[in-house]
Amino acid sequence: MDDRLVHATAEMFAILGDPTRVRLLYTLLDDGEQRVGSLAAGIGVSESAVSHALRLLRTSKVVAARREGRAILYHLDDPHVRQLLEVTREHLVEESGVPRPDA
Amino acid sequence: MDDRLVHATAEMFAILGDPTRVRLLYTLLDDGEQRVGSLAAGIGVSESAVSHALRLLRTSKVVAARREGRAILYHLDDPHVRQLLEVTREHLVEESGVPRPDA
Numbered sequence: 576m577d578d579r580l581v582h583a584t585a586e587m588f589a590i591l592g593d594p595t596r597v598r599l600l601y602t603l604l605d606d607g608e609q610r611v612g613s614l615a616a617g618i619g620v621s622e623s624a625v626s627h628a629l630r631l632l633r634t635s636k637v638v639a640a641r642r643e644g645r646a647i648l649y650h651l652d653d654p655h656v657r658q659l660l661e662v663t664r665e666h667l668v669e670e671s672g673v674p675r676p677d678a
Numbered sequence: 679m680d681d682r683l684v685h686a687t688a689e690m691f692a693i694l695g696d697p698t699r700v701r702l703l704y705t706l707l708d709d710g711e712q713r714v715g716s717l718a719a720g721i722g723v724s725e726s727a728v729s730h731a732l733r734l735l736r737t738s739k740v741v742a743a744r745r746e747g748r749a750i751l752y753h754l755d756d757p758h759v760r761q762l763l764e765v766t767r768e769h770l771v772e773e774s775g776v777p778r779p780d781a
Contacts, residue, residue: 576704581697583770584704589695594688601679601687636773655769659762666758667686670739 590635595620596628600637600651604660608650693738698723699731703754706741707763711753 590596598618603609606617611629615622629649632638639652651657693699701721706712709720714732718725732752735741742755754760 576701576708579774580767580770581700581704583774584766585695585697585700587695587766587770588691588700592688592690592692592695594684597684597688597691598679601684605679636769652773653769655765655772658765659769662758662761662765663687663690664683666739666756666762667683667690669758670755671682671686 587635587637590631591637593628595624596632599625599628600632600656600660601664603638603649603651604657608648610646610648614649690738690740693734694740696731698727699735702728702731703735703740703759703763704767706752706754707760711751713749713751717752 591600595618599614602614602617609617611622611625614629615625618625629638629640633640636652637656638649640647640649642648651660694703698721702717705717705720712720714725714728717732718728721728732741732743736743739755740759741752743750743752745751754763
């Protein structure tokens with residue numbers, strides 16, 4: 576596999592490898608597009624921690640943003656990212672025996 | 679999302695976030711089940727580096743092994759892992775403009 580692709584892949588996974596960023600991504604997956612404030616309230620961390628996490632996730636093309644009036648709304652970048660998160664959860668629920676969040 | 683599941687997910691992604699482990703996983707994805715020796719030769723690192731990477735990947739349920747006679751053969755744990763790797767590559771090829779490995 577192309578060296579740049581290997582490094583881009585490793586870098587993307589490394590950025591995903593953090594509990595706050597994981598919580599944020601599954602909140603966007605399960606509850607849809609949101610502002611920084613509601614994400615922060617939802618996962619119980621400060622808005623500045625959420626902003627920092629979103630900045631990393633946008634740089635690595637995992638999350639995207641759009642403006643609506645004065646609000647900035649964040650969402651998962653594309654269907655690949657949704658699929659990646661869904662399949663990872665399926666895998667870990669099966670492997671670890673942790674109950675599904677909607678069970 | 680359940681706290682244990684969040685941590686298991688972050689831990690799995692963190693383990694995937696390394697270029698040698700990424701190379702190893704895509705070799706198993708593209709070329710199928712293999713021994714340590716052929717993996718090491720294929721990606722150009724030492725057998726001990728491959729063994730170390732495989733140990734981490736087995737602990738995190740990404741890779742599995744089976745014995746065939748005196749050989750130990752390594753493969754991706756299940757279809758979820760294959761899907762995870764495929765969708766990640768699709769995403770990054772689209773986002774980064776890096777050519778597909780088979781292009």
